[in-house]
Amino acid sequence: MTQAVWTPSPERKARANLAAFSDLVATRHGQRFTDYPSLYDWSVREPAQFWTAIWDFCGVVAQTRGERALIDADRMPGAKWFPDARLNFAENMLRRRDDHPAMVFRGENKIRRELTYRDVYDEVSRLSQALRGLGIQPGDRVAAVVSNMPEAIIGMLAASSVGAIWSSCSPDFGVQGILDRFGQIEPKVLLTVDGYWYSGKQIDVLGKIAEVVKSLPSLQRVAVIPYLSTQADLSAIPQAQQWAEFVSVHTPGDIAFEHLPFDHPLCILYSSGTTGVPKCIVHGQGGTLLQHLKEHQLQTDLMPDDRLFYFTTCGWMMWNWLASGLATGATLLLYDGSPFYPGSGALWDLAQQERMTVFGTSAKYIDAIAKLKLKPAETHDLSALRTMTSTGSPLVAEAFDYVYANIKSDLLLSSISGGTDIVSCFVLGSPWLPVWRGEIQCRGLGMKVEVYDEHGKPVIGEKGELVCTAPFPSMPVMFWNDPDGKKYRAAYFERFPNVWCHGDYMEITEHGSTIIYGRSDAVLNPGGVRIGTAEIYRQVEQLDEIVESLVIGQDWNNDVRVVLFVRLRDGIRLDDVLTKRIKERIRTNTTPRHVPDKIVAVADIPRTKSGKIVELAVRDVVHGRAVKNQEALANPEALELFRGLPELAR
Numbered sequence: 001m002t003q004a005v006w007t008p009s010p011e012r013k014a015r016a017n018l019a020a021f022s023d024l025v026a027t028r029h030g031q032r033f034t035d036y037p038s039l040y041d042w043s044v045r046e047p048a049q050f051w052t053a054i055w056d057f058c059g060v061v062a063q064t065r066g067e068r069a070l071i072d073a074d075r076m077p078g079a080k081w082f083p084d085a086r087l088n089f090a091e092n093m094l095r096r097r098d099d100h101p102a103m104v105f106r107g108e109n110k111i112r113r114e115l116t117y118r119d120v121y122d123e124v125s126r127l128s129q130a131l132r133g134l135g136i137q138p139g140d141r142v143a144a145v146v147s148n149m150p151e152a153i154i155g156m157l158a159a160s161s162v163g164a165i166w167s168s169c170s171p172d173f174g175v176q177g178i179l180d181r182f183g184q185i186e187p188k189v190l191l192t193v194d195g196y197w198y199s200g201k202q203i204d205v206l207g208k209i210a211e212v213v214k215s216l217p218s219l220q221r222v223a224v225i226p227y228l229s230t231q232a233d234l235s236a237i238p239q240a241q242q243w244a245e246f247v248s249v250h251t252p253g254d255i256a257f258e259h260l261p262f263d264h265p266l267c268i269l270y271s272s273g274t275t276g277v278p279k280c281i282v283h284g285q286g287g288t289l290l291q292h293l294k295e296h297q298l299q300t301d302l303m304p305d306d307r308l309f310y311f312t313t314c315g316w317m318m319w320n321w322l323a324s325g326l327a328t329g330a331t332l333l334l335y336d337g338s339p340f341y342p343g344s345g346a347l348w349d350l351a352q353q354e355r356m357t358v359f360g361t362s363a364k365y366i367d368a369i370a371k372l373k374l375k376p377a378e379t380h381d382l383s384a385l386r387t388m389t390s391t392g393s394p395l396v397a398e399a400f401d402y403v404y405a406n407i408k409s410d411l412l413l414s415s416i417s418g419g420t421d422i423v424s425c426f427v428l429g430s431p432w433l434p435v436w437r438g439e440i441q442c443r444g445l446g447m448k449v450e451v452y453d454e455h456g457k458p459v460i461g462e463k464g465e466l467v468c469t470a471p472f473p474s475m476p477v478m479f480w481n482d483p484d485g486k487k488y489r490a491a492y493f494e495r496f497p498n499v500w501c502h503g504d505y506m507e508i509t510e511h512g513s514t515i516i517y518g519r520s521d522a523v524l525n526p527g528g529v530r531i532g533t534a535e536i537y538r539q540v541e542q543l544d545e546i547v548e549s550l551v552i553g554q555d556w557n558n559d560v561r562v563v564l565f566v567r568l569r570d571g572i573r574l575d576d577v578l579t580k581r582i583k584e585r586i587r588t589n590t591t592p593r594h595v596p597d598k599i600v601a602v603a604d605i606p607r608t609k610s611g612k613i614v615e616l617a618v619r620d621v622v623h624g625r626a627v628k629n630q631e632a633l634a635n636p637e638a639l640e641l642f643r644g645l646p647e648l649a650r
Contacts, residue, residue: 062087079471108337122252127158138163143187177631262286280480287473292324304329310360362392397438
């Protein structure tokens with residue numbers, strides 16, 4: 001029986017932004033909601049009223065909102081939010097212009113930098129003028145190969161201020177990986193670091209950038225941010241100049257924000273690209289702003305005095321989510337480098353020293369520190385920490401046990417899930433709800449999320465497809481180079497007409513929480529029984545001998561057999577005894593159907609740049625099919641470990 005492992009105190013519920021939001025709704029609509037389920041039901045029943053209330057509660061800055069909140073609400077895609085509004089995303093991020101800390105940056109080079117909101121405004125002002133000086137217009141693209149540092153956020157805000165479209169990736173991408181993305185969108189300006197630090201090593205990227213620039217004829221300027229050196233030689237890079245030279249000729253002043261339609265493109269994000277060239281997903285400025293404000297202030301309970309951290313790179317949508325914390329007036333804690341350098345407690349050192357209140361990370365990181373047996377509660381002062389969020393993959397039940405026993409017992413642990421597709425979440429946390437072991441607390445306000453069975457019928461307490469049956473503001477405004485919307489519709493709306501099908505295998509529980517069992521396209525189907533891969537990972541990765549695992553379905557004898565790959569700790573061998581232990585643990589805690597037919601030890605597991613394991617790519621290799629875009633992977637060489645394995649030929 002699943003139990004609540006944390007329950008908010010009455011005082012915490014009363015202090016939460018949700019309480020103040022409920023007061024606003026009561027004043028406007030005569031309905032007072034004192035519990036999350038009833039507020040959620042209203043939010044999806046009256047979407048126009050709900051999102052207008054979000055606009056007002058969060059104090060969105062706009063030239064005009066207009067009278068209409070939603071038109072063509074029955075069309076998906078095709079619904080339009082706030083069609084008469086004119087606003088600017090960056091203006092909402094920069095509403096503060098005072099000496100409150102906006103960003104604190106720490107990297108492996110040990111240099112701490114702090115910028116106030118006034119500092120950030122002034123830097124955005126200078127870069128905005130530099131972009132205008134190049135003739136950058138609304139709709140032009142500004143691309144960036146950047147580390148998670150202040151200049152990345154300054155670049156994004158400056159681009160937004162003039163109406164340009166921002167797109168970024170992290171500097172560990174290879175040449176082809178960068179070109180697969182930026183080559184499609186033809187940027188006019190490229191911002192780049194000269195290199196980055198990782199695990200104590202300096203990694204120069206200027207040679208790589210020179211190759212990239214020569215293949216992007218649309219570029220008019222390359223501005224190089226000095227991270228490794230202020231004296232880098234830029235002579236091999238066409239159109240390049242140092243960041244300081246690009247912006248220093250301009251004097252900070254009031255920013256002339258372009259006021260744009262609600263759906264004006266803000267940024268371009270990319271699908272993982274493991275099945276072909278990445279899809280270019282275009283997100284609008286208004287929808288991104290409203291959704292992030294809602295998720296920060298109501299679901300995460302972010303306040304202006306909070307210190308918000310997310311361990312992310314600029315190639316993952318969580319960076320965009322983190323950056324939007326400026327709209328609440330919070331302080332962003334930016335970190336670049338390995339989370340385990342110079343020691344395994346690096347991020348906890350940061351949490352203690354910077355009085356972190358919201359700690360965001362991946363399920364993989366929590367699993368890694370659990371295996372290292374870290375106990376931050378005993379080694380660090382985490383008295384400021386109030387909330388912890390986890391995403392990237394399902395957070396297993398045992399990870400909840402670990403967090404509450406070894407990090408902090410009085411903590412809102414929010415497992416959250418959504419994606420690049422919506423630059424936000426479908427299911428996430430709430431300060432008004434208990435945390436259930438192994439479960440995601442709730443569906444997001446304003447998100448009409450359901451689970452469909454194979455017949456397209458909504459079910460509760462059963463596994464099925466995560467769908468969203470009504471429009472929401474942060475749906476992509478389009479895919480790039482998809483003028484008739486064919487790729488967009490094919491990505492989400494082919495399975496169930498007029499319904500967003502997200503591709504996650506999920507269950508909504510009787511008490512309203514959710515459990516994600518993995519990606520639908522990676523679901524195993526032995527003997528016609530659907531099994532979520534996360535159900536197997538949860539069992540296998542509790543064993544000390546196993547660092548991580550990956551499971552696929554292999555076509556075999558006109559059926560599918562379950563194949564489990566394991567990466568073992570140094571010095572451990574996959575012998576009959578360990579194989580038997582793995583199978584027994586899976587059988588005892590799941591069903592006999594979950595037990596793999598084959599268990600194979602491998603030296604590495606391939607993953608995307610954002611750390612997600614790539615089950616489909618491994619499945620293709622095992623079946624002798626080509627993996628179309630290995631540039632999307634952080635360690636593409638690992639795929640070769642799965643090719644032609646003799647264990648899988650019998």
